[in-house]
Structures are given as C-alpha cells and as structure tokens.
Amino acid sequence: MAHEDAQEDTVRGADDTDRLDEAVPPDGSVQPEPEVDEDGLTADDPGIAGSRTRRPAAEVAPPGGFVGSLKFAWAVLTSMRTAIILLLLLAVAAIPGGILPQRPVNPFAVTTWLANHTKTGPFLDKIGMFDAYHTPWFSSIYLLLFVSLVGCIVPRTSVYLRALRAPAAAPPRPVSRMSGAVSYAASAPSEELLTRAQLAMRKRRYRVRRVGDVVCAERGYTRELGNLTFHVALLGVLMAVGYGSLLGHSGSAVVVEGQGFSNTLTQYDDISAGAAFNGQLDPFSVKLDAFHVAYETGPVQRGAAREFKADVTVTTPSGTRADSIEVNKPLSIGSSQVNLVGHGYAAVVTVRDGNGNVAYTGPVVFQPLDSNLKSVGAINVPDARPQRLGLQGYFLPTASVGQMGPVSLFPEALSPELFLTAWAGPPKAETGQPQSVFTLDTTGMTQLTQNGDLLRLKLAPGDSYVLPDGLGLVTFDGWKRWVKLQVSSTPGMGAILAFVLLAVAGMAVSLSVKPRRAWIMVSGGEAWSAGADRVDGRSGVGDEISAVAAELGLEKPPPGP
Amino acid sequence: MTVASFSALAVVTAAVLYLLALSLHALEWAMARHVEVSTASVATGTKGGVAVLDKPSDTAVRPEKADMYGRMGFSLTILAAAVNVAGIVARGIAAHRAPWGNMYEFITTAAVVVAVLYVLGVWKWHLRWLGLPVTLLGAVLNGLAATVFYVAVAPLVPALHSVWFMIHILAAIISGAAFSIGGVAAILYLVVARAERRGTVKGYLAMLPGSDGIDRISYRVLAFAFPLWTFTIAAGAIWAEYAWGRYWGWDPKETWSLVAWVVFAGYLHARATAGWRGTRAAWLAILGFALFWWNFIGVNLVFAGLHSYAGI
Ligand code: HEM
Numbered sequence: 001m002a003h004e005d006a007q008e009d010t011v012r013g014a015d016d017t018d019r020l021d022e023a024v025p026p027d028g029s030v031q032p033e034p035e036v037d038e039d040g041l042t043a044d045d046p047g048i049a050g051s052r053t054r055r056p057a058a059e060v061a062p063p064g065g066f067v068g069s070l071k072f073a074w075a076v077l078t079s080m081r082t083a084i085i086l087l088l089l090l091a092v093a094a095i096p097g098g099i100l101p102q103r104p105v106n107p108f109a110v111t112t113w114l115a116n117h118t119k120t121g122p123f124l125d126k127i128g129m130f131d132a133y134h135t136p137w138f139s140s141i142y143l144l145l146f147v148s149l150v151g152c153i154v155p156r157t158s159v160y161l162r163a164l165r166a167p168a169a170a171p172p173r174p175v176s177r178m179s180g181a182v183s184y185a186a187s188a189p190s191e192e193l194l195t196r197a198q199l200a201m202r203k204r205r206y207r208v209r210r211v212g213d214v215v216c217a218e219r220g221y222t223r224e225l226g227n228l229t230f231h232v233a234l235l236g237v238l239m240a241v242g243y244g245s246l247l248g249h250s251g252s253a254v255v256v257e258g259q260g261f262s263n264t265l266t267q268y269d270d271i272s273a274g275a276a277f278n279g280q281l282d283p284f285s286v287k288l289d290a291f292h293v294a295y296e297t298g299p300v301q302r303g304a305a306r307e308f309k310a311d312v313t314v315t316t317p318s319g320t321r322a323d324s325i326e327v328n329k330p331l332s333i334g335s336s337q338v339n340l341v342g343h344g345y346a347a348v349v350t351v352r353d354g355n356g357n358v359a360y361t362g363p364v365v366f367q368p369l370d371s372n373l374k375s376v377g378a379i380n381v382p383d384a385r386p387q388r389l390g391l392q393g394y395f396l397p398t399a400s401v402g403q404m405g406p407v408s409l410f411p412e413a414l415s416p417e418l419f420l421t422a423w424a425g426p427p428k429a430e431t432g433q434p435q436s437v438f439t440l441d442t443t444g445m446t447q448l449t450q451n452g453d454l455l456r457l458k459l460a461p462g463d464s465y466v467l468p469d470g471l472g473l474v475t476f477d478g479w480k481r482w483v484k485l486q487v488s489s490t491p492g493m494g495a496i497l498a499f500v501l502l503a504v505a506g507m508a509v510s511l512s513v514k515p516r517r518a519w520i521m522v523s524g525g526e527a528w529s530a531g532a533d534r535v536d537g538r539s540g541v542g543d544e545i546s547a548v549a550a551e552l553g554l555e556k557p558p559p560g561p
Numbered sequence: 562m563t564v565a566s567f568s569a570l571a572v573v574t575a576a577v578l579y580l581l582a583l584s585l586h587a588l589e590w591a592m593a594r595h596v597e598v599s600t601a602s603v604a605t606g607t608k609g610g611v612a613v614l615d616k617p618s619d620t621a622v623r624p625e626k627a628d629m630y631g632r633m634g635f636s637l638t639i640l641a642a643a644v645n646v647a648g649i650v651a652r653g654i655a656a657h658r659a660p661w662g663n664m665y666e667f668i669t670t671a672a673v674v675v676a677v678l679y680v681l682g683v684w685k686w687h688l689r690w691l692g693l694p695v696t697l698l699g700a701v702l703n704g705l706a707a708t709v710f711y712v713a714v715a716p717l718v719p720a721l722h723s724v725w726f727m728i729h730i731l732a733a734i735i736s737g738a739a740f741s742i743g744g745v746a747a748i749l750y751l752v753v754a755r756a757e758r759r760g761t762v763k764g765y766l767a768m769l770p771g772s773d774g775i776d777r778i779s780y781r782v783l784a785f786a787f788p789l790w791t792f793t794i795a796a797g798a799i800w801a802e803y804a805w806g807r808y809w810g811w812d813p814k815e816t817w818s819l820v821a822w823v824v825f826a827g828y829l830h831a832r833a834t835a836g837w838r839g840t841r842a843a844w845l846a847i848l849g850f851a852l853f854w855w856n857f858i859g860v861n862l863v864f865a866g867l868h869s870y871a872g873i
Contacts, residue, residue, distance in 0.1 A: 080834045087827040091820045098816035098860070105811060133811050241809075250807065300713040308719045328723040328803045339806030486806045493808070500795045504788055511784040511829075539777065 077144065078151030086145040093141050097132030100124065104131060104272070146238060153231050160224050168207045168218035168517070171530065175214060175521035178530040182545075184554035190522045193552055197520045200548045206518065213523040220515025220534065229506030236499035243492040249273035249281075250488035256346045256363045257480040260287035260313075263336065263487060282334035282489070287313040289322075291343060291481040295412050303372060303411055310340055310483050325485075335489045342484030344368045345375055347395050347418055348477040353384035354470050360384075363480050366395040367438045372408040373397050378440040379420075379474075387471055388427050391457070392440040393420035395479070418476050420457040422448040422467060514538040518545050527554050565655040565714045571648030572669050573707045578641035579672075579699035585634035586693040590765040592627035627768070634692050635683065641699060642676035649673060656714045661730045662721055664861060665710040672702035674738035678782070682742075688778065690769050694745035725800035732793040737853055739786030740825075744850025746779035747843040754840060776843070780832060783846060787825050794818050813864040817856035824849040 076082055101109035110130045114121040128135035175181055186193055190213065197215045201208045206217035251271030255261045262285035265271065273279075294307035310325040316333060325331050331338040346363035353359040359381045366377035378392040398410035399417035406419045425445030448455040450468050457465045459476035466473050518531040518541060529549060531541035549556075562570075649670055653660040660666045679695040682688035720726075754772040756762045769775060797818070798808040809815060828845040831837035 080830060081837070084827050084830045084834060084837060087823050087830065091823040091827070094816055094820050094823070097811055098813045098820065099864075102811055296715065298715075301715040304715070305718050306716060326722075327719040328726075328800075330803060330806060337802075337806055339804070341805060488806045490808070493802070496808070497795075497799070500791075500798075504792050504795065507791060508788040511788060 074151060077148050080152075083145070083148050083152065086141060086148060090141050090145060093132070093138050096129050097138075100129050100132070102130060102132065104134075142238075146235065149231055149235060153228060153235070156224070157228055160228060163224070164221060167209045168216040170211050170216050171214060171519040171521075175519045175530050176528040178519075180542075181528050181530040182549070182556065184527040184529070184549060184556055186522055186525050186527045187553040187555065190524075193522045193527065193554075194520075196552055197522070197548065200551050201518065201520075204544065204548070206516075214519055214521045217518045217520075218516070220513050223510050223513035223515050223535065226506045226509030226511075226513065230503050230510055231506075233499045233503035233506055237496060237503060240492045240495040240499055244274075244490045244496065246274040246276040247278075247492075248488065248490040249277045250486060250490075252341065252484055252486040254342075254365055254482050254484050255286070255288045256365065256482040257288050257291055259363075260285055261485060262286075268487075281487075282316075282336045284314060284316045284333045284336070286331070286338060286485065287315075288483060289313055291483050293343065293412075293481070295410070305411075308340060308343065325483075335491065336487050337489070339486045339488070340483055341486045344482055344484075345373060345395050345397060345413065345416070346480045346482045347377065347379075348480060349379055349418075350475040350477055351379065351381045351384065351389060351391075352473040352475075353381070353389065354386050354472050357385070359389070359472070361477075363482070365437060365482050370408070371411065373411040374406075374408040377438050380440060382428065384472060385427065387424040388445075389467070389472055390423040390425075390440040390442065390445055391420045391474065392423075393418065393457075413479055416461060416479055418457065418459040420459070420474070422455050422457065422471075422474075424448055424467075424471050514540065516541040516544070518548075520545075520548070527552075529554075563655070564651050568648045568651035568655055568714075569707070569711070571644050571651060572703055575641050575645035575648060575669075575672070576700055576703035576707055578637055578644060579696050579703060582634045582637035582641055583693065583696040583700050585630045585637060586696055589627045589630040589634060590693060592630060593624050593765040593768050594763075596624060596764055596767045627765070631689060631692060634696065635689055638676060638692065638696055638699070639680060641696075642673060642680060645669065645673045645676060645699070645703065652714065656716070658717060659727050659731075661727065661734065662717045663710075663712055664858070665706050665712050667730065667734060667857070668702050668706040668710055670734045671738050671741070672699050672706070674735050675699060675702070675741055678738055678742055682778075682782075686778065691742070691746065691749075691778075694749065695742065698741055698745065720804050723800050723803060725796055725803065729793060729796035729800050732789055732796060736786045736790040736793055737857065739782050739789070740850050740853045743779045743783035743786060744847050746775055746782065747846035747850070750775040750779055750843045751840065751847075754843075772839075776839070779843070779846060783825065783828065783849075787829065790822060790825065794822060813860050814856065817852065817860050821849055821852035821856055824852055 101113050103110050113130075114125065117124075124130065128137070132138055171178065176183065188196075194210065194213065194215055198208050198210065201215065201217035204217075204219070206219040207221070208215060208217045210216075249271060250273075251265075251268035253261050253267055253269050261267055263281045263283065265279065265281065289311040292307060292309040292311070293305065296302055296304045296306055308327050312323050312325060312331070314321055314323050314331065314333065323331060325338060325340045327340055330340070344366060345368075346365045348361075348363045350361040351359050360379065360383070364377055364379050366375035368375045375395040375397075376393070377395060378390065381389040381391075394406055396406055396408040396417050396419065397413040398408050398415055399419075400407055400409050406417070423440060423442050423445040428444060448468060448471070455468065457474065459465060459474070461476055461478045464473055464475040515534040515538075516531060517534060519529065521528045527549075529545045531545045533539050533541045649660050649666070652666060652669075656662070661670060675695060675698050679688065679691060682691065749769065750772055753762070753766055753769055753775055756766050757772050770778075794815075797815070801810070801815075802808040824845055828842055828849060831842035831845055
C-alpha cells in the first residue's frame with residue numbers, strides 16, 4: 001500500500017534509529033569514515049548524530065573493572081534517555097514547591113500551613129518541602145542534568161566540526177534504486193544537465209559536489225549549530241544565575257512617610273545574601289516624602305489599585321535629588337535596584353503612662369491582612385510606668401463592624417479606626433530578643449478589663465482613651481502610609497539575559513532549519529533524483545527537487561503500465 | 562449598545578458559531594464512517610522522490626457529503642473567528658488598552674489565535690482535518706470565558722503597567738494557542754496510531770493523514786510554540802525584575818511555567834530517541850498541553866501568588 005511505502009521513505013522511521021544505534025560501537029564513538037546507511041543517514045550525521053550516536057544506556061553491558069564501571073556510568077549519564085528521564089524528574093521535583101508554600105517566598109504561609117497540618121507538616125518540613133528548591137534532592141537532579149548536558153555537548157561539538165568540513169554525502173546506493181527515486185527523460189546532454197543541476201542546488205544554498213555522474217547536495221548544517229548553541233547557552237544561563245546568587249543580595253525595609261532608609265545592613269528588616277556576598281552596599285539613602293495610592297471607585301473592580309507612586313528624595317555621595325518609585329519603575333542606584341514591593345498604613349499614636357509622661361509617640365506600622373487593608377499591629381510600650389503597657393489590634397481604613405467583628409470595606413482611609421485590646425504588666429528588663437513587630441509578646445502581662453469585660457478600645461483619629469486603674473492614656477493622632485522597599489543587587493544579570501536570548505535564538509534556528517540531502521543522477525539520456533529530509537517532522541525535499549527538475553527542463557516519463 | 566456590551570455579545574456569538582461549526586464537523590466525521598481504506602494513502606504517491614504525507618487527499622474519493630459538511634464547518638469557523646476578533650478589538654477599544662489584562666481577555670484571545678493558526682494551516686498545509694478538535698477548542702475556550710471568567714471592562718492594576726508584561730502575555734497567548742493545537746493533534750495521533758496498529762483504520766480516521774503526518778503537524782506546531790514559550794518565560798522574568806526586583810522567585814506561576822517548559826523539552830528529546838518517539842512523545846505533548854492550561858487556570862484559581870492575574 002502506498003501508505004506503507006511512504007512510511008519507509010520517511011528517513012527517520014523508528015527502526016531507522018535502532019539501526020543507527022546498533023551501528024555505533026559501545027563506547028559511543030563515531031567511525032572516522034562516514035558510513036552511510038541505505039536512506040542516506042550516516043552515523044556522523046550533523047543534526048542527528050548527537051542523538052543517534054548515543055546508545056540506549058540499558059543496552060550497554062557494564063564492562064568489568066573500576067575504569068569500566070566509570071565509563072559505563074558516564075555512558076548512562078550522558079545518554080539521551082537519561083537526559084529525558086532527568087528532565088521529567090526535574091519537572092516532577094519542581095511540583096511540590098509549586099503547591100506547598102515556600103519559606104523564602106512566604107514564610108508566614110508556611111507557618112500557617114504547619115499549624116493547620118500537625119500530622120504531615122513536620123515530616124514534609126523535614127524533607128525540605130517548604131524550601132524545595134534548595135534541597136539536596138532538587139539540586140542533585142539539576143546538577144546531574146547539567147553534567148549530562150556537558151557530556152552531551154562535548155562529543156557533539158567535535159562531531160559537528162568534522163561534519164562541517166565534510167563534503168556533501170554521496171548517495172548510499174545508486175540513485176535510481178533509492179526508495180522514492182523519480183526518473184526523467186534527460187532533455188539535454190548529461191554534462192550540461194549536471195552542471196546546471198549543481199548551480200541550481202548551490203543557488204538553493206546546498207553544499208554541492210560531483211561524484212561521477214551524480215550531483216550530491218546537502219544543506220541544513222546550521223541546525224546542529226543552533227542546537228549546540230542552545231545547549232551551551234543553557235549552561236551559560238545556569239552559570240550566570242549561580243554567579244548572581246553567590247554574589248548578590250536582596251533585602252527589604254519598611255519606610256513610613258516622612259522617614260528615610262539608608263542602605264546599611266542594620267537598616268534592613270530582612271536580608272538574604274549569597275555565600276560570596278562581600279557585604280559592600282552602595283552608599284545611598286532614600287527618604288519617603290509621600291506615597292500616592294489611587295483605588296478604583298467605580299462599580300467594576302471596586303477597590304482595585306490603580307496607582308502606586310512613592311515620591312522620594314535620594315541621597316548619594318554625588319548629591320541629593322528628588323525621584324519617584326513606581327511598581328514597574330524601580331530606582332537604579334549604582335549596582336542596586338530599589339523596588340516598591342508593599343505598602344500599608346501606620347497608625348500614629350501617643351501613649352502617656354500612669355505617671356503622665358509620654359511613653360511612646362509616633363507611627364506604628366500595621367500589616368495588611370486583606371485587599372481592603374484591614375491591618376494588624378501592636379503597640380509595645382515597655383517604658384510606661386508604673387506598669388509597662390501593650391496594645392494590639394486592627395487598623396481599619398474604612399471601618400465597619402460586621403457580624404464577624406470589625407472589617408474594612410475599602411482600602412482607602414475614608415473612615416479609619418483603631419480597634420485595640422490593652423495589656424499591662426510590671427516593668428521588665430530588656431531581653432534584647434527580637435520581637436515580632438505585629439504581635440504583642442504578652443508574657444508577664446495581663447489583659448485589661450472593664451466592668452468584668454475585656455477592654456476594647458475603638459478610636460477614630462483625634463480620639464483619646466483613658467485606660468482603667470490610672471494606667472495611662474492612649475491617643476490616636478492620625479495615620480500615615482508606609483512602603484516596603486526592596487534593595488537588591490544581582491551581578492551578572494546582563495549575562496543571564498544575553499545567554500537566554502542566545503538560547504532562544506539557537507533553539508529557533510535549530511527547530512526551523514531543515515537539513516536535507518538531494519541527489520541528481522544523469523546518465524545515458526536518463527535522469528534520476530532522490531532526496532531525504534533528515535529531520536523527523538520535516539518534509540518538503542520532494543517539492544524542492546521537483547522544482548529543480550522543472551528548472552532543468554526534466555520531464556517525468558508517463559506513468560508506466 | 563456600548564462598545565463593551567458589543568464585545569461581550571461578540572464573544573458569546575463566537576462561542577455559539579464555533580459550536581455550530583463543531584456540529585458540522587461532527588457530521589463530517591459521521592458521514593465518513595463507511596470509508597474503509599485510507600484514502601489519504603492514495604494521495605501520498607511519490608512526488609519528486611519523497612512521499613508527502615502531511616497532505617490528506619483532496620482529490621481522492623471522499624464521501625461527498627462529508628466533504629460538504631467539512632467545507633461548511635470551515636466556513637463557519639472563519640466566520641466565528643472574525644466575530645471573535647471583533648469582540649476582542651471592541652474590548653480593547655472599550656478598555657482603552659491592550660485587551661490582555663485578565664483571564665477572560667487571555668482566554669478569548671487564545672481562542673482567536675487558535676482559530677487564526679488553524680486557518681493559516683488549512684491554507685498552507687491542508688489542515689482541515691483538524692476542524693473538529695479546533696472548533697471544540699474555540700467553543701470551549703469562548704464558552705468558558707463567557708460563563709466562568711467574564712469580568713466587566715476595567716483598567717489595569719499598576720503591576721501590569723509594563724511593556725514587558727504586554728509582550729510576555731501576548732507571547733504566552735500565542736504559545737498557549739499553539740500548544741493547544743499541538744496537543745489536540747497529539748491526541749489524534751494516539752487515536753490513529755492505535756487504529757493503525759490494530760489495522761482498524763476506517764471511517765473518518767481513514768481520511769486523516771495517517772499517524773506520521775499527524776505527528777509531523779503536531780511537532781511543527783510545538784516546535785513553533787516552544788521557542789516562543791521560552792521567550793515568554795524570559796519576558797516574564799524581565800518584567801518580574803522590574804516589578805518585584807527579582808527575575809525569578811519560584812512563585813507558583815513561575816514554577817508551573819517551568820514545569821511545562823521542561824516537559825516540552827522532554828518531548829523534543831523524546832522525539833529524537835528510539836523507544837521514546839511516537840506514542841510516548843505524544844503523551845508528553847499532551848501532558849505539556851494540560852500543564853499549560855493548568856498553569857493558567859488551575860494555578861490562578863488555586864494558589865494566590867504574586868501574579869496580579871491571580872483570581873478571575
Ligand atoms: C538542561 C537540560 C536540557 C534541556 C532543557 C534541553 C533542551 C533541548 C531542546 C529544547 C531541544 C530542541 C531544540 C533544539 O533542537 O535546539 C533539544 C534538543 C536536543 N538535545 Fe537537549 N536539552 C537538555 C539537555 C540535553 C542533554 C543532557 C543532551 C544529551 C544527552 C541533549 C541532547 C539533545 C539533542 C541530541 C537534541 C537534538 C534532538 C534532535 O535531533 O531533534 N540535551 N534539547
């Protein structure tokens with residue numbers, strides 16, 4: 001059936017590969033003399049050889065001895081099958097981190113998750129599921145993959161370099177006997193036709209040579225070049241990423257309107273730095289003059305953010321200037337980049353203690369909990385006397401009390417209120433232990449009550465509240481906005497970008513170039529042509545040869561009986 | 562009628578038109594159920610020495626009725642695509658911005674790109690045999706968009722105000738559309754290859770180009786999509802660097818994009834490896850296709866990452 005004939009014709013049928021795999025000696029080396037199989041594929045094939053010369057690892061018997069086993073391990077590791085399996089393993093290993101919350105991304109979510117899953121949580125934590133991309137099992141997969149990649153690139157490069165210098169392949173059998181050969185009546189003297197055929201193929205950017213009465217033509221060498229470029233660029237990406245994460249750093253700090261941040265380690269709220277980070281930070285400071293936010297007030301997406309803009313004053317050794325930071329417009333200062341990564345409200349409060357002294361005054365940063373910026377926070381007043389004081393609760397920009405307690409109806413501070421509970425306790429020596437800024441450490445304190453109920457303060461800006469038992473006075477002076485600035489440096493970013501672009505370009509070349517071989521034979525008033533598309537999934541050599549034949553004035557004889 | 566409501570109506574209309582086209586293609590398949598032998602093979606004679614497998618027969622004996630329904634289905638698909646395009650253009654006009662700012666807009670545009678790629682494919686490579694799965698995609702995507710993902714026109718949140726975002730999202734839409742076509746072609750491949758193995762190629766299957774031809778089309782579309790998807794991820798990383806100060810942060814969206822990318826890389830390797838080509842490679846293509854849509858729909862709805870796209 002014609003269908004099956006055609007299948008035989010496609011150069012890379014399944015059995016084809018197997019044949020090639022067998023044609024290669026066990027050590028994976030390639031024969032010096034290109035040996036052409038019947039469909040025109042050589043073991044030395046550029047563009048295919050890389051894959052073809054690799055024997056299926058499972059079929060290589062492990063030879064004896066230490067060196068033998070090493071060789072075997074290397075053959076297994078660099079086989080194409082192993083590459084596929086490692087790629088799929090990498091995909092699988094990346095999944096847990098795409099499902100479970102990750103510590104470096106969202107430590108708070110991890111804590112919550114662990115609190116909700118007391119049975120499975122600790123086990124998953126132990127095997128690194130909450131920092132999956134830094135675990136030994138994840139790293140070993142991608143490291144193996146890259147070793148395999150190197151093991152793959154090196155031999156393929158030398159095969160490619162040899163192929164580049166090789167002349168166009170000769171037909172594996174007489175052209176007239178190749179599968180899919182077409183015969184024509186020669187319309188002109190053989191020599192003339194052959195010369196014109198050579199020219200026609202050259203014009204189509206084939207590499208051409210004459211072997212006897214056959215014109216051999218081959219093209220598509222850039223496919224393997226693109227492929228090698230892609231794989232080398234991939235190595236480049238990995239190395240540039242590694243370089244950047246070793247030497248780079250990233251930290252963040254909350255800055256309230258009117259306050260500043262100077263780029264020193266002590267001013268960061270949190271920082272992560274690469275193992276080779278030298279602690280050198282670009283000298284600059286940023287003062288937050290104002291933070292502008294606009295929210296959607298229309299019916300559609302009501303409350304969605306429409307604008308974030310931080311007006312800042314930047315001071316560097318070379319002077320002071322006014323600037324602004326927006327979500328997609330970070331500041332670049334030296335090798336540092338300053339991004340706006342969060343925002344919220346700070347309640348400005350004043351707390352007078354039982355003795356009438358101001359024990360605390362200033363903005364207190366509240367942490368947003370939802371999209372309407374219901375925010376949680378704590379006011380720690382360790383210096384209050386006779387009793388130290390603590391308050392904690394919510395800041396609600398547009399306050400309302402619903403069935404579930406106080407809520408915020410809109411992210412803009414339209415009717416802000418503070419809802420607080422209060423605590424008091426005997427003075428305590430500074431422990432120096434870091435405390436969460438957003439929750440109160442109530443050990444050693446008792447919650448204040450009034451008329452037998454827990455005391456709840458509800459304050460609008462300007463309101464004051466007298467604490468019971470002469471403990472003090474709390475005043476809600478007003479509110480300010482704060483922003484979270486992230487300062488990061490990532491050396492080698494340009495190199496990452498360059499390698500990524502190189503990889504994309506190499507891949508595009510490799511996946512679009514169609515390596516082909518074509519042969520045209522003219523002898524004794526007859527002509528034959530045959531061709532081979534040498535890459536799976538590509539076709540069209542037939543059309544190209546037909547066009548050449550037409551150009552040469554070759555005519556197909558009428559179909560025989 | 563406002564421009565916005567015209568747009569919404571157009572998307573619903575497009576969904577209905579795709580559905581009608583789908584029914585016509587279903588009739589086409591039904592009408593061909595008596596075809597016994599592969600008519601495709603008749604046309605795959607030798608042409609300049611090498612068989613041309615990816616063109617199903619246009620000349621061979623096709624049941625006339627099947628052919629008629631097929632042509633009607635295709636005409637209706639073109640109409641559906643035109644209405645779909647009109648809906649998206651109107652959406653952009655109503656919103657005063659590129660219409661790729663939320664899931665609804667993403668999905669409707671992806672449906673258009675599927676249809677456009679298909680029409681181009683019919684024109685250049687005789688891909689009309691993909692009519693049934695393609696119109697199914699068009700109907701499902703627009704139908705889901707209109708029912709589940711519909712949101713009224715609104716401006717973008719600040720995080721999306723970036724050229725890189727627009728480049729990123731457009732590349733994602735086109736790759737997604739191409740992955741979808743490659744994916745449904747891979748499904749057809751499995752069906753036909755199975756029938757070929759069992760020697761039961763008949764009915765409409767016999768009018769398809771044969772497993773090799775289907776495989777080749779699937780590969781071509783995926784080979785186009787894969788570099789574009791790589792570029793999508795790279796453009797997303799550039800945008801993330803501007804927006805969040807890190808180009809890669811293992812956000813769920815980023816992670817699942819990488820998973821899909823790695824699976825497609827596995828597919829490309831599988832095709833070049835004995836023992837993996839054919840069926841296994843096709844499964845990888847289908848897995849990649851599923852991962853793409855899971856990453857877009859599932860991850861958006863299930864995990865709240867940094868992506869402002871999250872949530873409908
Ligand atoms: C980091 C992991 C790897 C990734 C992401 C990757 C990705 C890719 C991609 C996308 C392609 C198709 C594009 C092109 O042809 O240029 C490809 C092709 C290829 N890769 Fe890899 N690769 C990896 C590792 C390897 C390894 C370890 C080997 C060696 C065993 C290898 C050997 C090949 C070969 C021979 C081809 C050409 C296939 C063909 O002829 O169609 N790759 N790779």
